Amino acid sequence: MLLQQFINFLQLGSIYALAAISFSMVYGIAGLVNFAHGSVFTIAMYLLFYASTLLFKITSATWGVFVLSLMIASLGTSIVAILMERIAYKPLRNAPPISVVVSSVGVGMLLEYLALNLAGSKAKRMPNLIPDITIDIAGTTIPLFKIMIIVIAFIAMIILSLLVRKTQLGVAMRAVSQDKTAAAFMGIDSNRVITYSFIFGAVLATIAAGLYGSAYSIFAYNVGDTINWWSFIAAVLGGIGSIEGAVLGGFILGGINVIAPMVLPVSSYKDIVAFGVLIFVLLIKPTGLLGKNAAEKV
Amino acid sequence: MKKLYFVILCLLAFGMIFGSAIAADEDTIYFGVNYELTGANPIIGESAIKGVDMAVNEINEAGGLVVNGKSYKFAYKALDNGFNTDESALNAQEFADDESIVASIGPNDSDMCMATQAIACGDGLPMISPWSTLVELTSCEYYFRACFTDTFQGAILANYAYNYENARTAAVLYDMSNPYNEGVATRFSEVFKELGGEVVESQTYNGKTGEEDFTSQLTKITGKNPDILLMPNFYEEIVSQATQARDMGYKGKFLGSDTWVDTSLLEWDTEGLLEGSAVVGHYHKDIASDVALKFIDNYHKIYGETGDPNDIVALNYDAVYLLKTAIENGQSFERKAIRDSLANIEVYEGVTGTMTFNNGNGDPTKSAVIMKIVDGKFQYVDSVTP
Numbered sequence: 001m002l003l004q005q006f007i008n009f010l011q012l013g014s015i016y017a018l019a020a021i022s023f024s025m026v027y028g029i030a031g032l033v034n035f036a037h038g039s040v041f042t043i044a045m046y047l048l049f050y051a052s053t054l055l056f057k058i059t060s061a062t063w064g065v066f067v068l069s070l071m072i073a074s075l076g077t078s079i080v081a082i083l084m085e086r087i088a089y090k091p092l093r094n095a096p097p098i099s100v101v102v103s104s105v106g107v108g109m110l111l112e113y114l115a116l117n118l119a120g121s122k123a124k125r126m127p128n129l130i131p132d133i134t135i136d137i138a139g140t141t142i143p144l145f146k147i148m149i150i151v152i153a154f155i156a157m158i159i160l161s162l163l164v165r166k167t168q169l170g171v172a173m174r175a176v177s178q179d180k181t182a183a184a185f186m187g188i189d190s191n192r193v194i195t196y197s198f199i200f201g202a203v204l205a206t207i208a209a210g211l212y213g214s215a216y217s218i219f220a221y222n223v224g225d226t227i228n229w230w231s232f233i234a235a236v237l238g239g240i241g242s243i244e245g246a247v248l249g250g251f252i253l254g255g256i257n258v259i260a261p262m263v264l265p266v267s268s269y270k271d272i273v274a275f276g277v278l279i280f281v282l283l284i285k286p287t288g289l290l291g292k293n294a295a296e297k298v
Numbered sequence: 299m300k301k302l303y304f305v306i307l308c309l310l311a312f313g314m315i316f317g318s319a320i321a322a323d324e325d326t327i328y329f330g331v332n333y334e335l336t337g338a339n340p341i342i343g344e345s346a347i348k349g350v351d352m353a354v355n356e357i358n359e360a361g362g363l364v365v366n367g368k369s370y371k372f373a374y375k376a377l378d379n380g381f382n383t384d385e386s387a388l389n390a391q392e393f394a395d396d397e398s399i400v401a402s403i404g405p406n407d408s409d410m411c412m413a414t415q416a417i418a419c420g421d422g423l424p425m426i427s428p429w430s431t432l433v434e435l436t437s438c439e440y441y442f443r444a445c446f447t448d449t450f451q452g453a454i455l456a457n458y459a460y461n462y463e464n465a466r467t468a469a470v471l472y473d474m475s476n477p478y479n480e481g482v483a484t485r486f487s488e489v490f491k492e493l494g495g496e497v498v499e500s501q502t503y504n505g506k507t508g509e510e511d512f513t514s515q516l517t518k519i520t521g522k523n524p525d526i527l528l529m530p531n532f533y534e535e536i537v538s539q540a541t542q543a544r545d546m547g548y549k550g551k552f553l554g555s556d557t558w559v560d561t562s563l564l565e566w567d568t569e570g571l572l573e574g575s576a577v578v579g580h581y582h583k584d585i586a587s588d589v590a591l592k593f594i595d596n597y598h599k600i601y602g603e604t605g606d607p608n609d610i611v612a613l614n615y616d617a618v619y620l621l622k623t624a625i626e627n628g629q630s631f632e633r634k635a636i637r638d639s640l641a642n643i644e645v646y647e648g649v650t651g652t653m654t655f656n657n658g659n660g661d662p663t664k665s666a667v668i669m670k671i672v673d674g675k676f677q678y679v680d681s682v683t684p
Contacts, residue, residue, distance in 0.1 A: 216538050
């Protein structure tokens with residue numbers, strides 16, 4: 001039972017962490033709280049659903065379908081993210097931050113209602129993207145998909161962190177996130193870097209959607225609302241703009257969601273605990289757990 | 299100057315929107331429908347509209363409403379409440395303030411209905427909820443319903459668990475953010491204990507936050523190893539909950555309330571996890587009356603679907619006919635007269651059974667059916683009369 005709960009914690013934490021990274025990364029680089037993030041997640045869910053349903057008609061190789069539909073969906077969400085950035089955010093780059101936030105809320109709703117109108121209100125069931133096998137660990141049966149969710153999430157995080165640390169693009173991303181003007185003086189095309197951050201964000205959201213769909217198969221057009229909310233909280237809790245912070249925040253929220261119902265007499269109190277922790281952390285460290293203090297230039 | 303043009307353009311646009319709104323017609327009688335067309339459960343509104351459309355078209359084809367020897371066309375004005383209590387109340391107020399509206403149907407969800415209750419009574423607008431089984435709803439004398447109540451439903455489920463399935467230990471998992479789910483779970487627990495059974499675990503979650511992970515609650519439930527697990531929640535959550543329960547090692551049976559009854563639930567349950575579960579429903583085609591058979595047949599003709607109409611379609615269809623019956627019995631379009639007439643409907647033969655409204659409140663006396671999921675279908679088990 002304890003092992004089961006531990007796996008549940010890692011599973012939920014991984015999904016929150018992935019979703020929070022893309023939120024946090026876009027904020028760190030583009031300086032934008034992108035509330036349309038949840039809708040990109042929703043679109044990823046639908047693309048995965050349609051792609052995998054089609055592919056399963058041709059083949060029954062589950063892993064092949066999983067990887068191929070992830071690729072198709074990533075391509076789709078990347079296009080959406082690029083368009084979104086070009087049309088709704090880039091023209092507002094020098095506008096007051098609140099205008100951009102409102103613009104992102106607008107884009108989010110537009111995409112959500114587009115999904116409702118195109119796909120209909122009826123919920124869908126995601127096909128099993130991970131083979132339906134259970135394995136025995138120390139006498140406890142664990143479904144394979146739970147293990148795979150954790151493994152895939154960690155691989156994605158490791159690849160992202162290598163990308164940010166070791167590649168030229170990663171250096172450029174970090175430079176832009178530190179100081180856009182100075183980065184431009186060094187010959188970095190910040191517009192290009194911002195576009196890339198949106199693409200990475202979209203791909204991460206798609207992977208998160210694939211994992212979410214494997215864990216909780218039924219979804220409707222508003223599936224992104226919850227993810228939007230929790231990933232924003234995870235990102236703020238960990239320190240918005242910091243990738244490590246987003247991971248930490250995601251796992252803390254996953255932990256609260258799993259541990260609180262075990263300890264508390266009434267399981268639905270866990271939301272109160274989660275928000276309590278958020279407020280407590282922000283009171284002590286307003287920039288979040290791993291957030292850096294932005295130096296005010298006078 | 300540009301701004302001025304913009305303002306004029308906006309005014310013109312508004313004018314066009316409102317100008318095109320349905321002009322009041324003396325020979326047409328309107329009722330309002332306040333439905334969950336968007337929001338968390340848009341399928342409710344979609345089904346409800348189907349039921350209302352069917353009933354209204356049928357009534358008009360058969361000559362409309364006949365009051366004092368004159369026939370009137372029956373029509374509705376629809377507003378979307380977005381599965382949101384604030385908007386439900388705003389819609390109700392809009393209907394109450396609109397003198398052309400004689401009564402209103404909906405919302406379907408208990409939470410949304412409760413938000414409109416004060417307006418039904420305060421402004422004296424008769425309202426019929428097709429699907430809300432929440433007991434408190436009809437404490438307001440202007441509120442009626444076309445279905446049975448949670449008290450009735452919870453008791454049936456407890457009886458079924460104890461007497462049909464011989465369950466002695468039970469657990470419940472429900473969404474505490476909706477009074478419907480809580481109402482059924484509470485009544486079930488009361489009656490199950492009275493019968494001599496034991497409710498070993500009662501776990502909740504907050505459906506308003508869109509929660510999809512119930513594993514920690516289910517681990518606690520599975521730890522107590524109950525004979526039966528009641529999940530009186532919306533059908534979109536059920537497959538996730540059943541899958542997670544089985545993953546946690548739950549071996550017993552599941553039990554569901556009337557929110558389960560939609561064929562989508564069975565389509566999604568590709569692994570047959572819900573086989574053998576029992577649910578309470580409003581009607582079943584195996585024991586359908588002539589009225590119900592005609593309704594099912596028409597539904598297939600109009601919507602061309604292979605599946606049968608769900609409870610929401612049937613109850614909304616019945617709600618429109620209840621309103622028609624009340625208006626024609628009372629021979630008046632006055633709101634107060636319609637209320638009085640609704641409260642005195644002696645016999646209405648509906649799709650979902652025979653209803654009687656002479657027991658002094660807005661609850662009809664009507665029967666419920668118990669169904670079991672067998673081979674991916676809702677199979678009729680028994681009918682329960684109050």
